[in-house]
Amino acid sequence: MNPPPTPAEIAAEREPDEPPVDAEEVSRLQRIRRRAGVGHWLGVWVGRQMLRLPWLTRFSLTRKRQRPQLQNDGATYGTTLAADGVPIGYCYVPPAAGAPRRPGVVHLHGWMETKETHAETARTLSGLGHPVLMGDLRHHGDSGGPFVTFGVKERHDVDTLIDLATERGWFEPPVITVGFSTGAVAVLAHLAVDRARSSSDGPGPRVAGCAALAPMISLRRGVRWFRGMAAPQIAERWLMLGVTEAIRRAGLSFDETELRDVVKAEDRPILFAAGERGDRFTLGDQVEELHRLKTRGWTALHTVPGVTHFAVGVEAFPAILPKWEALLAVVRELCDEPACADDGSAVEAGAEVEGVRTDLHPTAERHADHQPDRRPAGDQTAAAVGDQR
Structure with missing residues (x-):
């Protein structure tokens, strides 16, 4: 029988901006785990694979092909x-x-x-x-x-x-x-x-x-994204309960x-x-x-x-x-650090050197007005500066 989740375990699954865990939430999730059975252990298995499966990368064909070339x-x-x-x-x-x-x-x-x-x-x-x-x-x-x-x-x-x-x-x-x-x-x-x-x-x-x-x-958010992309048929609550347990067994925490x-x-x-x-x-x-x-x-x-x-x-x-x-x-x-010419020699910012962009704020990325922390002035929109701040 799987032990019911504690309030601390449930709290570890929540987003920082979600409301705190209350007694009703604990009771509801304990019922879910008791009913989960195989679903919960499937989540544990998925969590363990997330942590341990990468050892297979040592047999990667890309690794074998690129290594001698590099x-x-x-x-x-x-x-x-x-x-x-x-x-x-x-x-x-x-x-x-x-x-x-x-x-x-x-x-x-x-x-x-x-x-x-x-x-x-x-x-x-x-x-x-x-x-x-x-x-x-x-x-x-x-x-x-x-x-x-x-x-x-x-x-x-x-x-x-x-x-x-x-x-x-x-x-x-x-x-x-x-x-x-x-x-x-x-x-x-x-x-x-x-x-x-x-x-x-x-x-x-x-x-x-x-x-x-x-x-x-x-x-936590990564697991939820992966489920939605690759395994939407697995109930999220069961998956998260299982993966949380697998992460805890490895001595880790989602919060880290x-x-x-x-x-x-x-x-x-x-x-x-x-x-x-x-x-x-x-x-x-x-x-x-x-x-x-x-x-x-x-x-x-x-x-x-x-x-x-x-x-x-x-x-x-x-x-x-x-x-x-x-x-x-x-x-x-x-x-x-000054800009450098092709031969590695330093050039003054703003100088004209063929093929070298010496302006520290290239035209395509320039703000018309900069605040001290390099953020655009308040009248500039994200679209106007290519979503750059």
């Missing part, structure tokens, strides 16, 4: 140890020869992917002059760990990768972090870790900007994956991207909500029409590049 291009492969001793697989892609040097990039992939899934993205960024360090999420590809934690522990692995890049001399902070889906959750959550570290240790933050491609707001407060508190530039809002095959609604919550500092939302969630981080990345350039311009300004 190595032929000069990429460096290896593993490094996270703070808790878990091995983290990585691939370092150096900047293209002759390209102007740009900030280093730390990249994390999505659930049931590997770093090689985003090989073309790494090549694109390398061609622009970025040294790129791609990491495998826990329990994916070359990384160890008993299960993926959906950002709870992976947020700290971002620091491990930055440390590695610095020790090897590949690049130094400040860096730009990029993530897709679960990887986007990890790099966004890492912003709070980085902010806390910089305030306690003294040195400034090691991340200058972030590109979050199709992140979910929280694991919540991103709303992280985004609200962040003033560093964040570029969001997702498929179209209202499409059940995208996380557009959740990404737009996170974008709205980012009220401090620069932010932009790029909507990619006609693609599913799973295409945003790979096939759709070329369409995101114009917004990437806008993010890079703000990062350079915040870091007091």
